[in-house]
Amino acid sequence: MSLVEAAGEANQAFKDIPIIDLKDIVSPDANVRKALAEEVRQACMNVGFFYVKNHGVEEETVGKALSSSKEFFALPMDSKMEIENKKTPSFKGYSPLLSGNNDPNGKGDLQEGFEFGWEAMKETDSGKAQQDQGALSGANVWPSELPAFRVAALEYYHAVVNLGKLLFPIFALALDIDEGFFDDKTRNSAALMRIIHYPDQTGPTDEGIIGIGAHTDWECFTILWQEPGIQALQVLNAQKEWIDAPPIPGTFVVNLGDQLARWTNDVFKSTVHRVINKSGKRRYSIPLFFGTDYDVRLEV
Numbered sequence: 001m002s003l004v005e006a007a008g009e010a011n012q013a014f015k016d017i018p019i020i021d022l023k024d025i026v027s028p029d030a031n032v033r034k035a036l037a038e039e040v041r042q043a044c045m046n047v048g049f050f051y052v053k054n055h056g057v058e059e060e061t062v063g064k065a066l067s068s069s070k071e072f073f074a075l076p077m078d079s080k081m082e083i084e085n086k087k088t089p090s091f092k093g094y095s096p097l098l099s100g101n102n103d104p105n106g107k108g109d110l111q112e113g114f115e116f117g118w119e120a121m122k123e124t125d126s127g128k129a130q131q132d133q134g135a136l137s138g139a140n141v142w143p144s145e146l147p148a149f150r151v152a153a154l155e156y157y158h159a160v161v162n163l164g165k166l167l168f169p170i171f172a173l174a175l176d177i178d179e180g181f182f183d184d185k186t187r188n189s190a191a192l193m194r195i196i197h198y199p200d201q202t203g204p205t206d207e208g209i210i211g212i213g214a215h216t217d218w219e220c221f222t223i224l225w226q227e228p229g230i231q232a233l234q235v236l237n238a239q240k241e242w243i244d245a246p247p248i249p250g251t252f253v254v255n256l257g258d259q260l261a262r263w264t265n266d267v268f269k270s271t272v273h274r275v276i277n278k279s280g281k282r283r284y285s286i287p288l289f290f291g292t293d294y295d296v297r298l299e300v
């Protein structure tokens, strides 16, 4: 069956989100990689979201990024506002509560965030030129009083970018195209990472103000870490039901964005999702958005 025929039969009235084991992601056996790609293909056509386990990113790397992020958000507001994203030419840095609004019908997203892109850990590291490419590139900004935050955030960033680079060939296989299709299109990958802090939102909720309003992501795909023990992320199925996407320890959520949906003529789905944090606790999450190089032409 062709991809397009299969898409016609795709069932987007999903009730749960599949979990895919990545232990074979670099298997030397092409048949094994193809079997993994088949699972990814089903998830991409039917849901647009899946969890990945055995992804290779160390718990310790995640833990350090989380604890450092908590220290960052706990800084005095004046310090955070010194690196506000509106003050930087490349939109990197801090964004305060309600400064963003993903759902055009919403009144603002109840979250503060910190965003940055590719950066070598040390000046001498190879690949330094990557940060100077593309419209959304340009120097990151970091809080001067918390040097450990930069190190922990970049360590996490580099680990998850490596995972993203392994996923591109699987997406290619899942599309029945050459495994190397994305190689020359993701050399200076436009990978932006955001660290998000959602305050708790118990009590009556103004429907127009939630953690992040209903939206789709706009890059190729997102690799999302969410804090264990807190249900807040929801994904919309074709029957307009909100399906919970709870955090599963040891996994990341992977979801497709508009770029890959558009590129595949919507055979792969970019699925609407939102966050409402009514857990009684503050919540942290870390999405890393993977695009292609900024000069890549999207042809179906």
Ligand SMILES: O=C(O)CCC(=O)C(=O)O
Pocket: 194, 196, 212, 217, 224, 226, 233, 273, 274, 275, 285, 286, 287
């Ligand atoms: O915090 C989350 O779980 C999801 C965040 C999200 O959807 C986004 O930043 O695009």
Ligand SMILES: [Fe+2]
Pocket: 215, 216, 217, 273
């Ligand atoms: Fe999103």
